[in-house]
Amino acid sequence: MPQIAQLAETYSSQIFWLLVIFGFVFFVIGKGMVPKVMGTVELRDKQIGADLAAAQDARNQANAEEEAWRKRENENRAQAQALVAQAKVDAAAASEKKLSAAQKRIDKKMADAEAKIADARAAALVELETVASEAAQTIVEKLAGVSVPAASASSAVKKVLSNG
């Protein structure tokens, strides 16, 4: 086994050169180059992180803007709907007014007509009374030969009519 057989003659050269070479590896590569490589990785990670954060911010902002737009839109819609409703209410009120005015006119005409009818009826009744009292007067005169004054005939007729 050369590792043991040659130990005495080679150990010093092995250890010396290992320290020299591993020293080179450690100080030049490990200390000098590795931190730079890792720095690059860190820089990249940072950049990626920053980019992602920026993208997230932009996304949040877009969402907020959309939210605001939606709110405005909803408000506008509500306003428009309120306007439409108001117009409907106004129109309904106006037509109501017109209708009631027309109704009133019609009612008045009807009332007038009814009054006229009542007048005509009263006049007719009065005429009937006169005719009846004259008829009664004549009948009494013919049957009994008694001349009855017009006033008593009329009151008798009135009595009968009001009873009838």
Next chain:
Amino acid sequence: MAAEQAKVDPMHQFAIEPLFGSAHWEIAGYNIAFTNSVLWMVISAVALWIFVAGGMKRELVPGRWQMAVESFTGFIDDLLEANVGKEGKKYVPYIFSLFMFILFANVLGLVPLPLAMAGIHPFTTTSHFTLTGVLAIISFLIVLVVGFWKHKLHFFSLFVPHGTPLPMIPMIFVIELVSFLVRPFSLGLRLFVAMMAGHVLLEVLASFVIDASNAGAGYGLLIGIPSFVLMLAICALELLVAAIQAYVFALLSSLYINDAENLH
């Protein structure tokens, strides 16, 4: 033909040989020969440097190469985050160096170079405990330094788990202390043994193929082909082991560092 009988020594691949006539380089009396083992350490380190440098374009949208490097650093970062927590971040350079260096050394040691005929073959430096042991000791020292730096002598409470009955404390303390002190050995030996075992197995199977073929075509077909198929499967397994052992080393190091950072 008997003279050409291949003498395959499965351990030869671990032999350390000085290269470029550097056998007698010395510092303060200690030999520091530039060996094949060192060469493959250098190759691993340079390959790792090229790999990471390719991922340094620092583009916002990463290419494939940058993505690969970033996935490795991210992997180590996640590992430490999961095992140590927020304080784990500062160990990323160390654990990354450890993991990647071991991974590259393991995998490059498996590369079947076509130059093997010329005697040049890949050398798995992580199959030497002189190397894995030093790495394990570095991890262990970091644990000790961080532990005593952060918690002062309170660090010793690591050896007394919560809710230990008072009379048991001395015994538990000794047991925990021993298990703590064994850590660098287990850490270093695990990697060294795993890498060596796989390479020895591959080499032994390869020698089956060679010896069976030399013994005749019939033997070659009967023994050589199944051995070769098994080698392919074990090569795939070894690639997995190479990655897993590097991961285990990094994972255990980070767990030990977690002990030092957060005690229990």
